[in-house]
Structures are given as structure tokens and as C-alpha cells.
Amino acid sequence: xxxxxxxxxxxxxxxxxxxxxxxxxxxxxxxxxxxxxxxxxxxxxxxxxxxxxxxxxxxxxxxxxxxxxxxxxxxxxxxxxxxxxxxxxxxxxxxxxxxxxxxxxxxxxxxxxxxxxxxxxxxxxxxxxxxxxxxxxxxxxxxxxxxxxxxxxxxxxxxxxxxxxxxxxxxxxxxxxxxxxxxxxxxxxxxxxxxxxxxxxxxxxxxxxxxxxxxxxxxxxxxxxxxxxxxxxxxxxxxxxxxxxxxxxxxxxxxx
Amino acid sequence: xxxxxxxxxxxxxxxxxxxxxxxxxxxxxxxxxxxxxxxxxxxxxxxxxxxxxxxxxxxxxxxxxxxxxxxxxxxxxxxxxxxxxxxxxxxxxxxxxxxxxxxxxxxxxxxxxxxxxxxxxxxxxxxxxxxxxxxxxxxxxxxxxxxxxxxxxxxxxxxxxxxxxxxxxxxxxxxxxxxxxxxxx
Ligand SMILES: [Zn+2]
Numbered sequence: 001x002x003x004x005x006x007x008x009x010x011x012x013x014x015x016x017x018x019x020x021x022x023x024x025x026x027x028x029x030x031x032x033x034x035x036x037x038x039x040x041x042x043x044x045x046x047x048x049x050x051x052x053x054x055x056x057x058x059x060x061x062x063x064x065x066x067x068x069x070x071x072x073x074x075x076x077x078x079x080x081x082x083x084x085x086x087x088x089x090x091x092x093x094x095x096x097x098x099x100x101x102x103x104x105x106x107x108x109x110x111x112x113x114x115x116x117x118x119x120x121x122x123x124x125x126x127x128x129x130x131x132x133x134x135x136x137x138x139x140x141x142x143x144x145x146x147x148x149x150x151x152x153x154x155x156x157x158x159x160x161x162x163x164x165x166x167x168x169x170x171x172x173x174x175x176x177x178x179x180x181x182x183x184x185x186x187x188x189x190x191x192x193x194x195x196x197x198x199x200x201x202x203x204x205x206x207x208x209x210x211x212x213x214x215x216x217x218x219x220x221x222x223x224x225x226x227x228x229x230x231x232x233x234x235x236x237x238x239x240x241x242x243x244x245x246x247x248x249x250x251x252x253x254x255x256x
Numbered sequence: 257x258x259x260x261x262x263x264x265x266x267x268x269x270x271x272x273x274x275x276x277x278x279x280x281x282x283x284x285x286x287x288x289x290x291x292x293x294x295x296x297x298x299x300x301x302x303x304x305x306x307x308x309x310x311x312x313x314x315x316x317x318x319x320x321x322x323x324x325x326x327x328x329x330x331x332x333x334x335x336x337x338x339x340x341x342x343x344x345x346x347x348x349x350x351x352x353x354x355x356x357x358x359x360x361x362x363x364x365x366x367x368x369x370x371x372x373x374x375x376x377x378x379x380x381x382x383x384x385x386x387x388x389x390x391x392x393x394x395x396x397x398x399x400x401x402x403x404x405x406x407x408x409x410x411x412x413x414x415x416x417x418x419x420x421x422x423x424x425x426x427x428x429x430x431x432x433x434x435x436x437x438x439x440x441x
Contacts, residue, residue: 011419015393017400046426049375050394058278062292066274066299067267073303074263 001025006036014043060128121179123221126201126239129174129190146173150189156234158189158204161254168193168200168250178205193250200240200250207235216251218244227251258303266306269314270299276315276396277322283391284326284384290333298325313402320406323388330384378428386421393418 001009006029012018013026030036071077143160150158153175162170171192177185188205207230219226225247227238238251277298281291298321302309309317379387385407392398392406403418404411 011422012415015400015418042426043422046422046429047394049429050379050390050425053376053379053395055275055279055395056282058274058295059288059292062278062295063271063274065292065296066271069296069300070263070267070303073300074258074260076260076263 198242298322
């Protein structure tokens, strides 16, 4: 292969699309040709630059919109995506009507709207963590590894328990930010546990003064169960698609 | 009428390509809101024609629909406006032949440190079919044959388009680097 032939094939070589025999010929030429080596280096660095452009995760809202619209087509109930669906597809006065319905429904479910926002926030954070396949920043089943990892990142020390003997394996932890009642972003420690195929996210953050209720409060949002309690100045939220009974069992173990 | 079972099947096969779909739309449209709209429309269109999907390359199938929807969107967006057509952009570039690379000073390119935002900015100046082929090859890693299927052109067209796209991008980088050097002096 001469230089001209090699240069014609150089990109095809880079793209790994040359036939085996062409590739051999090309590489043979490449060995002795500084010019072609330089061209190839150039092309490689150009490729690298292009590959460094940002790859963006599709927004969660887009996924939700598509899923909701698909259910419209099949005529399925859109319960899981209820209120966003109402907001998304209703038009004109219908928007107002559905908003009113929505407000009533949330009021019945939970009189405390800020609490409702928090529950939405927690559920979204839980779902997001499963979606992006980024549930854990630190992966370990060892409580003694998770603890120091958090200590440099938070101004409180979340109690960490491995409950694998009870069937709730500690998978790891991560740092998340939650928007609480005062709409301020607050750092939260998240402990990630597994029960069979179900992931449990436990969000832990500093309680506000008003919260000192050690009782387990159970909630449900979409198909997720949430359990909330407070202990020693910290608020806990366990969120999972695990059934309510087992999640309660888990919460009791963690709280004790 | 499509059933819940169809919907579940569709979601399982196609939603895992949502990131690729969204990024392709972003590369073609350069607008997050429009990219979202286009992907949503494309997914609904895909579901409508899901019965015609006979199996095989799910990513290729959905990306084809996404890019067709994006092209439709672009043609509507540009209709009646005074925007320069992509063809004009294509032809106004003086030097985008595949052999242009041989005439360039390799050190100049190698020494040019190109940042994220710079390369993204340069990419925007390329025509839409050039961006598309670069995305499918460099980001998604598709073969020439697969790209040909998605973009509905021949393999030869894919190869020459890819080569011209690289040549043009390289030219832009060289020009910019040169311009910055001159400014420094
Ligand atoms: Zn050579």
C-alpha cells in the first residue's frame, strides 16, 4: 500500500471498518510512514474531542410524559402519573377544573401541602436514583466504611446499620439534596438497602424544630411506600416500592 | 387498538434508548425544549407503528423515527424564514474535502487544547447532516451500515459525509486556533 492509498483508507481504518487484509496492509504502511502516523493521531484527537461533548440524561419529565401519553393511547388509567397528567393534557378551563380536583385530592390525602411537596420530592429522588442507575456514590455493605464517607460531607453523623441478617442488605450510600418546607435545599444522607429486588432509599437530614415525632408515619405516593420518623434531631424517610408491611418492619429495625 | 401489553412491551424495548434519542435530537436541534418535544412526538409515532416493527435493532428503529421527526421539525421551523439553508452552509465552506487533512499542520491541531464548550460551539456551525453522522459514529459508535440504515442513505454516502464532516470540523478548529494566536500577537 502506498501513501496515497493509505490516506484514502485512513478514516475507514480509524472507524475499524477495513477488511482484515486491508488492515494488515495499512498497518504495514503505517509503521514506516511518519506522515500517515501524524494524520492518524490527528484524526484520533479529533474523535476524542468530539466524544468529550456532553452526553445528557434525558429529563425525567420527558420519560414521565411519554409514559403518560402511552397510557392515554391504550386507554389505561394514569393513576401513577395522575396529577402531572392532569396538568399536562387539560386545556383552558379544564386546567382550572383539574387543578381544583387535584388540590382537593391532595388535601384529602394530606392536609399539609408542604408535606405533600416533600413526599413528591422524596418519591422523585427515589425514582431518579433507580433510573440513572446511580443509587450509590459509595458501594459497600460495611457500615464502618459508609460512616466516615459521610462524615466529611455532612454536619451530622447518620447512624448506619447493616440489617442483612434481617434480610435488608446495606448496599451503600450517597449524598442528595432535598427541598424541604422552607424551600431551601438541604443535604441529606441517603442509605441504600436491598430487599430481594426492591431498593429502599433512606433519606436522613436534620429535623426542623417542630419535628420530634418518633412515631412511624406511613404515606403512599404513586406505587411507592414512604415511612417517616424523627429521632435525636434527625428526620428519616424510608422510600421503596416494597410492600408496606415489610417496609414498616425495616423502619422499626432501623429506628431501634 | 393497542393494549396495556403492547404498551409494556414497547416501553421495555424502546425506553432504554431514550437517552440516545434525546441526545440525537439535541445534536440536531440545539434546543432542549424542542428536543423534548421531538422525542415525545417520535415515541408516540413509534408506538403507533409498533406493529410494523418486526424485531431486530431496536435502537436503530427508534433513532430513525427520532431523526425523521427532527428533520420534519427543522423543515417546518425554517419554512418561510430567512435562515440560510443547510446546503448553503455546506457549500460556503471552502475546504471540506477528505484530503484537506493532509494539508494541515498536525502540530497546530495537536497543540490546540479544545475545551468542552468550544467543541460544542464548533459543532453548531456544522450542517445538520454532518452533526448527525458525527453523533451516530463518534458518540453512539454505530457502524457505517447501521448509520446508512438510520439515515436512509447509502453506505458510500455515510463514508463521504463522515469524512467531510471531520474535515470541516478540523478546519474550523484550525481556523479558530489560528485566529486566537493572531489575536495574542
Ligand atoms: Zn503514508
